[in-house]
Amino acid sequence: MNKYRLKLYVTGQTPRAERAIANMRHICEVELGGQYDLIIIDVLEDPQLAEDEKILATPTLVKELPAPLRRLIGDLSDNEKVLLGLDIVAASPAQTPQGGNK
Amino acid sequence: MRTKQRSSALKKMKTGIDGFDLICQGGLPRGRTTLVSGTAGSAKTIFAAQFLSIGIRRHKETGVFVTFEETPADIKSNMLGFGWDIEKWQREGKWAFVDASPEPGQETIEIGSYDLGALLARLEHAVKKVGASRVALDSLGAIFSQFTSVATLRHEMLRIVWALKRMGVTAVLTAERTQEYGEIARYGIEEFVADNVIILRNVLEEEKRRRTVEILKFRGTSHQKGEYPFTVVPAEGIIAIPLSAMELKQKSSTVRVSSGNSELDEMCGGGFFRDSIILVSGATGTGKTLLVTQFIAGGARNQEKCLLLAFEESREQLFRNATGWGMDFAKMEREGYLKVICEYPEVMGLEDHLIKMKRDIAKFKPTRLAVDSLSALERVSTEKGFREFVIGLTSFTKHEEIAGMFTSTTPTLLGGTSITEAHISTITDSIVLLRYVEMYGEMRRGLTVLKMRGSKHDKNIREFSINCEGIHIGRPFRDVSGILSGNLTHFRPEEIERVADLFSEEEEVALSTKS
Numbered sequence: 001m002n003k004y005r006l007k008l009y010v011t012g013q014t015p016r017a018e019r020a021i022a023n024m025r026h027i028c029e030v031e032l033g034g035q036y037d038l039i040i041i042d043v044l045e046d047p048q049l050a051e052d053e054k055i056l057a058t059p060t061l062v063k064e065l066p067a068p069l070r071r072l073i074g075d076l077s078d079n080e081k082v083l084l085g086l087d088i089v090a091a092s093p094a095q096t097p098q099g100g101n102k
Numbered sequence: 103m104r105t106k107q108r109s110s111a112l113k114k115m116k117t118g119i120d121g122f123d124l125i126c127q128g129g130l131p132r133g134r135t136t137l138v139s140g141t142a143g144s145a146k147t148i149f150a151a152q153f154l155s156i157g158i159r160r161h162k163e164t165g166v167f168v169t170f171e172e173t174p175a176d177i178k179s180n181m182l183g184f185g186w187d188i189e190k191w192q193r194e195g196k197w198a199f200v201d202a203s204p205e206p207g208q209e210t211i212e213i214g215s216y217d218l219g220a221l222l223a224r225l226e227h228a229v230k231k232v233g234a235s236r237v238a239l240d241s242l243g244a245i246f247s248q249f250t251s252v253a254t255l256r257h258e259m260l261r262i263v264w265a266l267k268r269m270g271v272t273a274v275l276t277a278e279r280t281q282e283y284g285e286i287a288r289y290g291i292e293e294f295v296a297d298n299v300i301i302l303r304n305v306l307e308e309e310k311r312r313r314t315v316e317i318l319k320f321r322g323t324s325h326q327k328g329e330y331p332f333t334v335v336p337a338e339g340i341i342a343i344p345l346s347a348m349e350l351k352q353k354s355s356t357v358r359v360s361s362g363n364s365e366l367d368e369m370c371g372g373g374f375f376r377d378s379i380i381l382v383s384g385a386t387g388t389g390k391t392l393l394v395t396q397f398i399a400g401g402a403r404n405q406e407k408c409l410l411l412a413f414e415e416s417r418e419q420l421f422r423n424a425t426g427w428g429m430d431f432a433k434m435e436r437e438g439y440l441k442v443i444c445e446y447p448e449v450m451g452l453e454d455h456l457i458k459m460k461r462d463i464a465k466f467k468p469t470r471l472a473v474d475s476l477s478a479l480e481r482v483s484t485e486k487g488f489r490e491f492v493i494g495l496t497s498f499t500k501h502e503e504i505a506g507m508f509t510s511t512t513p514t515l516l517g518g519t520s521i522t523e524a525h526i527s528t529i530t531d532s533i534v535l536l537r538y539v540e541m542y543g544e545m546r547r548g549l550t551v552l553k554m555r556g557s558k559h560d561k562n563i564r565e566f567s568i569n570c571e572g573i574h575i576g577r578p579f580r581d582v583s584g585i586l587s588g589n590l591t592h593f594r595p596e597e598i599e600r601v602a603d604l605f606s607e608e609e610e611v612a613l614s615t616k617s
Binding site: 009010011012014016019020043044047048050051054055056057058059060068069070071072073074075076077078081082085 | 205215249
């Protein structure tokens with residue numbers, strides 16, 4: 001069982017969706033060291049999933065695990081803010097350990 | 103392209119909201135989005151839900167409700183009070199929710215640019231799922247508190263409105279406004295759904311709430327202009343009262359009905375017309391209720407159905423008084439010719455009174471109606487609201503071809519008119535004035551038929567007395583003038599004869615010799 005369970009809701013193949021997916025993949029690879037499940041959901045194909053999850057905006061990243069549940073919306077273009085939002089202590093040496101604290 | 107849009111714009115979709123379709127001249131523009139703007143508590147959500155529920159109940163049209171503010175569970179339980187079983191419709195696939203209400207306690211962080219693509223996808227999915235032709239979005243302002251980028255939201259709302267148009271659904275979009283008379287809606291929402299705008303108001307006037315609906319614009323199609331009162335009725339929802347939208351096309355009858363008093367019939371040239379409105383005006387204690395009692399009893403005696411709406415006295419009082427004058431109300435009611443409804447004017451607003459009266463009339467189907475007194479209802483309304491009420495009631499009774507007798511209490515003992523009369527006198531067909539006449543230290547009572555549309559009538563002011571059988575009309579007052587104004591002047595008999603010679607009229611002479 002991986003430590004991180006993430007769902008990324010996007011609308012079709014827009015540049016914004018592509019950007020969010022690329023940004024998230026990058027963070028997962030670099031910061032989460034393979035300890036993750038990332039599910040990408042296209043709301044045009046699965047609107048019921050968006051309905052069940054009450055998703056309004058796209059892209060929306062939902063962090064289901066570890067608790068607490070957290071939602072990030074936008075194209076995730078700011079790495080540092082994404083890490084903060086996901087409560088991830090940055091693995092990159094440029095950041096101080098405190099930088100990743102809640 | 104342009105012309106195609108034009109021709110489709112002329113079509114309207116009936117909302118089914120009582121009275122409202124008259125104001126809209128047919129309903130909401132079909133295939134378009136209409137903005138319904140109003141302050142807090144102006145019944146926006148009810149309007150939106152009612153629009154969908156009537157579609158389901160009466161027109162077999164399914165609907166989608168997008169809620170930005172309340173949760174679906176809250177809406178369901180709130181609307182159950184109006185008898186709309188949304189839960190059941192959901193199960194039957196006639197109603198779908200798109201829940202865009204904020205989730206308390208959930209933290210959302212915005213990083214970079216976004217759109218409302220998911221909401222749009224959910225909306226389209228829901229419309230397809232139930233095959234909706236009606237969509238309600240309530241209320242838009244709430245989504246502006248969920249996200250920070252106003253520019254993005256405005257752009258996205260425009261996309262949603264376009265998508266609704268593309269799907270061919272007729273939509274109602276509600277929005278908040280901060281003032282009753284100010285900008286149309288917050289965040290300039292009207293700029294992107296500007297085709298059709300309806301405003302719901304809930305104005306505080308003289309400590310009384312008054313709800314009105316106004317159609318600000320319907321692009322490319324017609325509608326009634328100005329504010330129309332409406333009310334929210336339990337088990338029904340919104341009911342609008344389309345005053346000027348009503349047509350003045352009542353039939354006019356030449357059949358006479360008895361006033362219940364043969365002497366008064368004679369003064370009126372043979373009784374009231376069957377579909378006329380009679381206003382009885384007088385100070386307290388002049389005998390208005392008695393005249394009403396006789397009118398009602400006269401009808402019931404002829405086996406006509408009579409409805410008495412009393413706002414001043416209780417059933418017991420009315421029945422006891424009638425018995426005192428030899429009329430058995432209880433028996434008449436048992437036989438089904440009479441129905442007495444007593445109510446305090448204060449139990450509800452005037453709009454609600456009007457709707458209830460119409461219901462009672464439609465249910466009992468009387469040929470005679472008496473309201474005692476109309477002026478008691480003045481208390482619960484503003485002057486403007488009262489005028490609308492009077493017009494609404496009189497036009498309805500005329501339309502139903504009912505003989506209506508309404509009483510009005512004058513504020514002063516001698517002479518005087520009331521607000522009621524100022525509003526109603528031009529609408530009524532007949533006016534009977536009851537006045538006190540002070541004569542050498544004694545209060546006597548005078549009666550005159552001031553107006554009798556379409557008929558000759560006795561123009562004398564006659565003295566009347568009240569005995570155990572009711573009103574007894576006697577001789578004209580000959581030696582006193584100024585009764586109606588309240589400034590009495592007494593004459594010597596020889597002076598009166600001289601005046602009478604000056605203006606001799608055949609009918610007057612004929613009538614005065616008769617008595």
